[in-house]
């Protein structure tokens with residue numbers, strides 16, 4: 046994908062999603078894509094490798110949740126894989142400190158290398174397993190905890206509160222939409238409250254997504 050097409054697709058995708066990013070974000074995402082595809086040729090980081098799909102399914106899907114993250118100063122991305130959604134969110138929100146956690150060392154090695162290559166400050170890759178004990182795991186709490194394609198919602202909501210600072214929120218990026226009643230029930234099981242839930246579609250494939258936000262009590 047050449048630069049002009051990448052810029053056009055990013056702009057039209059952001060517009061369809063109702064999000065805005067600064068002028069530096071496009072070139073930085075292009076560099077991130079180049080790093081991802083270079084690494085992925087040697088080590089398996091993601092099954093999504095066609096540039097158009099990386100742009101839509103990794104980059105734009107990550108940026109789609111900007112409204113749920115904007116305003117936070119710290120973000121913890123559990124099960125970040127090759128850095129999604131944490132890395133695109135950090136690119137769009139330069140003041141955000143982001144910790145990305147994964148059990149797979151090569152994914153964390155990629156995140157660190159990509160952050161260094163892009164000159165990103167405030168990005169920490171952590172090779173760890175999240176099991177609900179942040180102190181012993183060495184995983185810091187954050188104002189906003191986020192995960193995409195990490196665990197089933199009930200398991201995720203069971204684990205999540207341990208990683209959120211007081212007054213913080215849990216952002217769940219869901220492939221399969223839940224009804225309001227289902228979200229309320231899942232939240233109540235874990236002594237959480239639903240703050241918001243929003244369905245959206247990826248701009249080119251039309252794939253359905255949902256983002257739900259929870260807070261304690």
Ligand SMILES: C[S@@+](CC[C@H](N)C(=O)[O-])C[C@H]1O[C@@H](n2cnc3c(N)ncnc32)[C@H](O)[C@@H]1O
Pocket residue numbers: 123124125126127128129130146147148149152173174175176192193194195
């Ligand atoms: C399906 S991938 C999703 C990756 C990324 N969030 C995305 O949406 O592209 C799930 C990731 O969670 C990681 N993972 C699974 N259980 C974990 C745990 N308990 N702690 C940290 N990472 C975990 C896996 O290694 C894998 O990289």
